[in-house]
Amino acid sequence: MTNYTRNEMMIVTASRALAGTRTVFVGVGLPNIACNLARRTVAPDLELIYESGVYGARPARLPLSIGDPTLVSDALSVCSMQDLFGLYLQGGRVQVAFLGGAQIDRYGNLNTTMIAGNEGSLEENYTRPKVRLPGSGGACEIAIHAQKVFIIMRLSKRGFVDRLDFLTGPGHLHGGDARDTSGLPGTGPQLVVTDKCVFVFDHENKEMLISSLHPDVELSEVQQEVGWQIQTASDLKETVAPTDEEIHLLREELDPQGMYIG
Numbered sequence: 001m002t003n004y005t006r007n008e009m010m011i012v013t014a015s016r017a018l019a020g021t022r023t024v025f026v027g028v029g030l031p032n033i034a035c036n037l038a039r040r041t042v043a044p045d046l047e048l049i050y051e052s053g054v055y056g057a058r059p060a061r062l063p064l065s066i067g068d069p070t071l072v073s074d075a076l077s078v079c080s081m082q083d084l085f086g087l088y089l090q091g092g093r094v095q096v097a098f099l100g101g102a103q104i105d106r107y108g109n110l111n112t113t114m115i116a117g118n119e120g121s122l123e124e125n126y127t128r129p130k131v132r133l134p135g136s137g138g139a140c141e142i143a144i145h146a147q148k149v150f151i152i153m154r155l156s157k158r159g160f161v162d163r164l165d166f167l168t169g170p171g172h173l174h175g176g177d178a179r180d181t182s183g184l185p186g187t188g189p190q191l192v193v194t195d196k197c198v199f200v201f202d203h204e205n206k207e208m209l210i211s212s213l214h215p216d217v218e219l220s221e222v223q224q225e226v227g228w229q230i231q232t233a234s235d236l237k238e239t240v241a242p243t244d245e246e247i248h249l250l251r252e253e254l255d256p257q258g259m260y261i262g
Contacts, residue, residue, distance in 0.1 A: 002247045006195040007154075008261045009214050011037060011250065012242040014098070014152045014193040018043045024096045025049045025089065025142050026057075028065055030152045031098035033250070033260050034193075036062060040249055049094060051138040053079045062254055085138065089145045092185065097146035099169065100153055102133050103161050106207045106228050108151065108171025108189030112139055116165040125165065136168050143169035148190045155194040155225045162227040172206035179206070197222050198239060202231070212237040 004012075014034035018024060019042035026035045026048050036059065039046045048057040052066040056076025063070050072078055079087075088094060101110035117130035143149055149171070153159055171189045172179045179188050192199035192208060196217045199208040210222060210232045223230055255261045 002242075002244050004242045004247055005261060006214070008242055008247060008250055009239070010152065010154070010193055010195040011261065012246045013198060013214075013239055014150065015246075016042055016240075017150055017191055017193065018046060018096065021046060021096050023047045023049060023088075023094050024098060025051070025094045025146055027099055027139070028063070030100055030260060033062060033254055034152055035098055036254055037246065037249060040253070041246060047076065049084070049088065051081060051084065051142075053081050053084045055079070055084065055088065062259070081138075085141060089138075089141060092145070092147065094142075094146045095148065097142045097149050099139055099142065099149060099151050101139075101151070101159075101169065102131075103159055103164050104151065104153060104192065105161060105164050105171075107173060107175050108149070108192065108201065108206075108208070109164055109167050109173065110139065110143065110151070110169035110171065111164040111166045112136060113166040113168045122166070129165075139169045143171065143188070144184050144186060146186045148187055151189055151192045153192065153194055155196045155222065157225050157227055160226045160228075172201065175206045176204070196225070200233065207231060209233045210236060212239040214239045215241055 011034050015038040018038040021043055024035050026032055035048055049055050050057055050066045050071055054071045054075045057071045058074040059070040061070055101112050103111035112133050113135055114129035114133055115131035116125040117128055196214055197210050198212045200211045202209050250261050
């Protein structure tokens with residue numbers, strides 16, 4: 001077995017979750033490399049959808065952004081963003097959306113807008129934040145309309161917080177049936193893949209549960225990086241390690257410069 005980094009473990013685990021999926025809405029960064037690995041392994045018929053208006057992308061290399069010209073080459077369709085969001089996403093034709101964020105809470109709500117700079121009001125923090133993040137882009141609409149949402153994030157206490165500084169992309173809101181009663185059409189987050197473990201969501205409360213720990217990771221390591229008392233699944237497992245083929249594809253074909261896998 002080839003040695004692997006924790007980032008590689010995370011990316012491989014996320015890619016495997018797409019087995020059997022046909023359409024996936026892809027964000028840049030970690031979701032991007034996970035989805036491109038899935039298309040080369042467990043989901044050869046996977047159609048990659050990018051919010052710039054590309055459906056069925058087959059990039060020869062990892063795109064640097066959603067506007068990278070490599071997305072257009074050999075794509076099945078190139079259309080306006082209005083058509084992509086209106087016809088594909090809001091039409092319910094996206095099976096899975098893969099998202100990331102700066103902050104996530106126990107119910108899978110995401111923040112990609114700002115990090116608060118003080119203890120003032122939301123308006124004051126929004127106007128004068130500690131960190132101004134990229135914002136929603138299409139993430140809010142994607143989180144609302146995709147049939148399912150998968151999330152990939154590195155585990156850290158500043159990222160896995162008890163309370164978001166700003167709610168950009170709705171997950172299960174405040175838990176229970178809150179998402180359903182709000183009228184949001186998609187089923188929301190189903191999976192959160194990190195560099196130390198995998199979370200799923202409790203069916204009743206819609207709170208994160210650890211479903212598997214990555215090899216050589218202790219439960220206490222995870223708890224140290226999470227801002228609330230975590231719950232574990234009754235059948236807690238160990239995540240299956242990457243194969244030599246998966247590591248080869250990551251290092252030699254998808255990310256030879258080591259931008260994401262290091």
